[in-house]
Amino acid sequence: MPELPEVEIATRNLRSWLAGERLTRVELPSSRVLRGVAPEALSKLLAGKRVETLERRGKWIRLALSGGAVLHSHLGMTGKWVLRDRSDGPQKYERARFDTRRRSVRYLDPRLFGRLLASPHGEPLAAWDALGPDPLVDGIDARVLGATLARTRRSIKEALMDQSVLAGVGNIQAAEALWRARIHPQLAADRLARDPAAVRSLARAILASIEFTLRDEAGPEITYVEEPGARNPFKVYGRAGEPCPRCSASLKRIVQGGRSTVFCARCQRRSALTSGGGCATRRRT
């Protein structure tokens, strides 16, 4: 279940597998992932084309093909791109297969929240165009972020998950960044925006969490933290009831906007413009 770091890793992998290669075989079994697109039309559009460039913005991947067609991939909650042998048959939950002369790349997606969308002539994708700044592609300008946050009264946690605020931040990265910046997830975004130092701290924390996750998860085949047997590399996500890695208080779980947030009620402060939080230790993570 991918956020920015997982999609970045998928993009790098796909680039190393497909960039410059011609698609010799394309298989697209009909599924919800195609969202109303006729599978045959899409296969026909892609087969024989060369993959020229791959880029990521937020949680979207864009593949530019020879001849001007563009393919957009969103991994939803359970999508992943993996490398298999060309002699391997269909994998469990396989929704797409792209073979080149040397490789066989498969898209697997059990829950079918992912999407594969084609623009035959490179037509823009509204969801891509609506994305806010991407922390890795564009960096985070704390003044711009502050101005954006000042425009909403929602909680900072919910605001961070809005893809027009920062592209690619999801439930895990939002929770992790807020913990790193010692900001309470229920603090109103516009209140936080009144404290430029706190916004700068949050911007740094978002980048630090993304980069930490990238280093931790990089590899040819990602295991998402929710999958059975997966280890959990995160500081607070999925750790309700465990001790805070910084101050040892028991981590709490609350629900915001229908999604769970884990945080430390002792060292994440509820109000901007007040120092405190009762946590004296400062440890690099």
Add this chain to the structure above:
DNA sequence: AACGGAACCTGAAAGC
């Protein structure tokens, strides 16, 4: 216009 909640799916884990 902005926001909250339900809907979209399947599978694993927890609860009874």
Add this chain to the structure above:
DNA sequence: TGCTTTCAGGTTCCGT
């Protein structure tokens, strides 16, 4: 043991 409930990191749509 087996059935039921809950939960999961995505977006979108609909009603207020």
